[in-house]
Amino acid sequence: MDVNKFEQLVRTSADTLYRVSMSMLKNEHDAQDCVSEAILKAYENLHKLKKEEFFRTWLVRILINECKSTLKKKGKSELIDDTKLPEISSRDNPYINVEIGEAIDSLPEKIRLVIIMFYVEDYSIKEIKRVLNIPEGTVKSRLSKGRALLKEQLE
Amino acid sequence: MKDKLQNVFKEPPERFTYTIESALSEARNKSKTRRFSTPFRVVVAVILILAILPSAVFGAVKMCGAIAKKVGNYGVAIDININEDAPKFVKMNVDVPEGFKEQPDSGGLKFHRDCEEWVFGFTIMPMRFYESIYYNVIERNVKEYTKMTIASRPTYELTGTDDYQGLRRYFVWYEEANVLILIYRGETVTDDELEAFVNSITFTEGTEEDHDRFFEPENNSSEMTDDTASYYEYEYNYVEMQKDAQLTFIGWNETAGESELQVRSKIKDIRVTDNVNGLDTNDIYPSFDINEVADSKGKLLPKTIEIWQTGDGVNTESKLLSCESKEQKLVLIDIEYVNTTDKEVTLFIPHRLKTLTKDAYGNYKDAVEIDKAQAITATEYCDIEVFYMSSHGSNDKDFYCPVIMPNETRTITIGFRCIDEQLSNAYLVLNPITDGVLAPDYSDNPNTYLIFKVQ
Numbered sequence: 001m002d003v004n005k006f007e008q009l010v011r012t013s014a015d016t017l018y019r020v021s022m023s024m025l026k027n028e029h030d031a032q033d034c035v036s037e038a039i040l041k042a043y044e045n046l047h048k049l050k051k052e053e054f055f056r057t058w059l060v061r062i063l064i065n066e067c068k069s070t071l072k073k074k075g076k077s078e079l080i081d082d083t084k085l086p087e088i089s090s091r092d093n094p095y096i097n098v099e100i101g102e103a104i105d106s107l108p109e110k111i112r113l114v115i116i117m118f119y120v121e122d123y124s125i126k127e128i129k130r131v132l133n134i135p136e137g138t139v140k141s142r143l144s145k146g147r148a149l150l151k152e153q154l155e
Numbered sequence: 156m157k158d159k160l161q162n163v164f165k166e167p168p169e170r171f172t173y174t175i176e177s178a179l180s181e182a183r184n185k186s187k188t189r190r191f192s193t194p195f196r197v198v199v200a201v202i203l204i205l206a207i208l209p210s211a212v213f214g215a216v217k218m219c220g221a222i223a224k225k226v227g228n229y230g231v232a233i234d235i236n237i238n239e240d241a242p243k244f245v246k247m248n249v250d251v252p253e254g255f256k257e258q259p260d261s262g263g264l265k266f267h268r269d270c271e272e273w274v275f276g277f278t279i280m281p282m283r284f285y286e287s288i289y290y291n292v293i294e295r296n297v298k299e300y301t302k303m304t305i306a307s308r309p310t311y312e313l314t315g316t317d318d319y320q321g322l323r324r325y326f327v328w329y330e331e332a333n334v335l336i337l338i339y340r341g342e343t344v345t346d347d348e349l350e351a352f353v354n355s356i357t358f359t360e361g362t363e364e365d366h367d368r369f370f371e372p373e374n375n376s377s378e379m380t381d382d383t384a385s386y387y388e389y390e391y392n393y394v395e396m397q398k399d400a401q402l403t404f405i406g407w408n409e410t411a412g413e414s415e416l417q418v419r420s421k422i423k424d425i426r427v428t429d430n431v432n433g434l435d436t437n438d439i440y441p442s443f444d445i446n447e448v449a450d451s452k453g454k455l456l457p458k459t460i461e462i463w464q465t466g467d468g469v470n471t472e473s474k475l476l477s478c479e480s481k482e483q484k485l486v487l488i489d490i491e492y493v494n495t496t497d498k499e500v501t502l503f504i505p506h507r508l509k510t511l512t513k514d515a516y517g518n519y520k521d522a523v524e525i526d527k528a529q530a531i532t533a534t535e536y537c538d539i540e541v542f543y544m545s546s547h548g549s550n551d552k553d554f555y556c557p558v559i560m561p562n563e564t565r566t567i568t569i570g571f572r573c574i575d576e577q578l579s580n581a582y583l584v585l586n587p588i589t590d591g592v593l594a595p596d597y598s599d600n601p602n603t604y605l606i607f608k609v610q
Contacts, residue, residue, distance in 0.1 A: 006182075006307065007179050009177060010175060010178075011175065011179075014167055014171070014172060014175055015164075015166070015167060017167075017175070018164075018167035019164045020170050022164075027166075028170075028171070029410075032170070032171060032174040035171070035174055035175065035178065036174050036175075036177065036178040036181075037178075037180035039179060039182060040178055040181060040182055043182035044182075063161060066525065082561050085381050094164050095164060095167055100160065100163045101163060104163070115160070115297075118159075119160040120160055120163065120164060
């Protein structure tokens with residue numbers, strides 16, 4: 001894959017990069033850093049990508065790893081106390097619908113990520129399995145748990 | 156559910172798009188740098204080690220954009236756009252000429268005379284570049300050379316100040332494979348033998364399996380295969396050194412275009428304090444704010460250590476097991492550098508501190524991995540990068556790159572913070588490849604780290 005193709009694919013993945021990083025980090029500044037780092041890492045490791053068709057999932061996986069390490073550095077975890085959601089400034093609020101956004105944010109991170117990938121990004125269960133490197137059963141159980149939690153919140 | 160969630164996100168703001176464009180621009184710039192100067196420097200450093208230490212053991216020699224590694228035969232490949240005439244993956248075959256044989260522990264890169272085991276014959280270093288730009292690489296980076304042909308192959312012989320310890324060096328271009336080979340020629344090797352040796356190297360088309368990559372996958376690797384993701388775990392080889400061990404670092408001089416300059420060094424003293432008073436705050440790594448690392452009397456502030464048990468997020472969730480504030484100390488290590496050359500030498504000092512414990516078999520393990528089986532880990536006990544570096548001269552390039560003047564002996568103090576109760580497990584850690592340690596040589600394993608106990 002040449003540089004031009006790489007740039008083109010990154011640009012077409014921009015929305016996904018924004019949504020995935022914001023849903024994980026809830027902070028635009030951190031999200032920008034992680035997206036930037038992920039793009040550079042992807043470029044450096046482009047030779048490892050065996051098939052172009054996997055570019056988007058591959059790039060998103062790099063991004064997820066970046067976000068995870070940022071969370072780790074900050075001492076956060078996927079365990080977010082539902083009663084103590086962090087204050088989110090309007091700049092850091094990626095959602096159009098505040099109510100649904102809050103419901104999504106209230107999900108544990110790992111479940112939230114699967115929900116976003118499946119419902120917003122249109123990833124198949126197989127693709128999510130590849131990106132997150134978790135068994136198919138775990139994807140399904142996270143989806144089902146996420147659905148149940150969201151239903152509770154939104155109804 | 157899908158209807159509700161599908162359009163819940165806003166469009167990415169313009170500043171986000173700007174971030175992406177900036178990253179793409181940086182990637183483009185990196186690609187330019189990598190094509191020309193960096194590979195050459197890395198190659199020179201690696202070759203130096205090979206040339207200076209004939210007994211060096213090399214299982215794998217890596218460099219940017221190219222690889223020479225024993226994989227049955229030698230895989231030499233990069234799987235990005237090379238000119239269309241050259242195969243994407245190639246295997247290098249050396250049909251050793253009569254009178255020579257391969258040095259068994261050389262990773263297949265050294266050949267000596269059959270009858271005289273330690274007489275220098277040939278050392279070779281294959282390099283593969285992204286494009287047919289070998290002449291650019293040579294002409295931009297090598298001061299003096301003579302163009303010639305050997306066995307009808309375009310060749311540059313390095314001359315003048317590039318002459319190295321009497322060994323003659325040749326860059327030979329194998330156009331059919333897009334490979335440039337640097338050949339070190341022993342003093343007793345005749346022109347005919349050199350020609351026979353150049354002829355003995357051939358390339359055949361390889362497969363992806365013959366290829367190994369410069370960037371080794373890490374844990375949580377971003378590498379994807381069709382169906383699964385691959386995970387690798389590094390096996391670190393820690394070699395504990397005596398505190399007074401003499402080290403030789405390689406540095407460079409950009410003005411003179413030299414990257415082979417050596418500086419000797421030795422640890423002179425290791426001190427532990429809990430106060431930053433007396434330290435020049437300009438020598439503290441710029442990202443630290445002195446007011447956030449020490450109180451008004453200069454005493455280091457404590458560090459919060461969290462201990463976590465990582466879960467899978469559904470059946471088992473991550474649990475914060477403890478969170479404690481721990482007193483910190485500052486480890487100051489005085490290292491004396493002696494520049495015996497008549498040139499300024501720029502060093503790169505990315506040393507780090509690490510806390511390690513020994514298991515029942517005497518193997519080192521990361522102290523923060525409290526219970527690997529139970530996935531219980533702690534946040535880092537110490538600074539894993541330099542916190543303080545003294546003696547910044549006006550010529551220094553940046554925080555990590557002091558410039559040692561010709562014939563200068565200079566003591567540089569580097570400092571790291573570590574929680575008090577882990578000081579007994581703290582080690583100064585050097586990686587021979589990234590820190591440019593030329594000697595002593597333990598480079599048979601690229602994951603070797605030289606460690607110096609702090610207390």
